[in-house]
Amino acid sequence: MIVKFCQPPPPLSQYVELLTWYADYQPDYAHERLLPQGVVELIIDLTDPPKFIYDNDSLAVTQTCRKAWIAGLRHEYITISAVPGSSMLVVRFRRAWRIRVANAHRSAQKPGLARGPDAEPRHPPPP
Numbered sequence: 001m002i003v004k005f006c007q008p009p010p011p012l013s014q015y016v017e018l019l020t021w022y023a024d025y026q027p028d029y030a031h032e033r034l035l036p037q038g039v040v041e042l043i044i045d046l047t048d049p050p051k052f053i054y055d056n057d058s059l060a061v062t063q064t065c066r067k068a069w070i071a072g073l074r075h076e077y078i079t080i081s082a083v084p085g086s087s088m089l090v091v092r093f094r095r096a097w098r099i100r101v102a103n104a105h106r107s108a109q110k111p112g113l114a115r116g117p118d119a120e121p122r123h124p125p126p127p
Contacts, residue, residue, distance in 0.1 A: 001025050018092040027082035031059065034080060039092050040072035046087040054079040
């Protein structure tokens with residue numbers, strides 16, 4: 001596995017605390033548990049297989065993640081898939097931008113608003 005960390009220079013450093021890139025991840029387990037870190041991250045998946053978030057107790061799939069998603073601001077650990085061969089770019093936002101990114105993500109989840117090119121279509125509420 002290859003891992004690289006980069007603290008971006010200005011002006012990007014005003015908004016981004018850390019960039020992390022990794023390739024050819026080779027776990028010997030199927031699930032990972034992540035503790036809350038108090039950060040907001042944009043995760044860009046550079047491989048095709050979807051990644052999953054599981055119920056912490058039953059390990060039933062609760063969310064499927066493809067291509068890119070926002071993660072963070074949790075109050076308890078989460079259980080995610082550990083997929084061999086994964087490659088990702090993770091953008092960790094600075095504290096001042098965490099609330100803005102989280103609010104923008106919540107707004108994008110409301111019916112009738114854009115959620116990204118690969119999101120399942122949602123129909124706006126009737127007038």
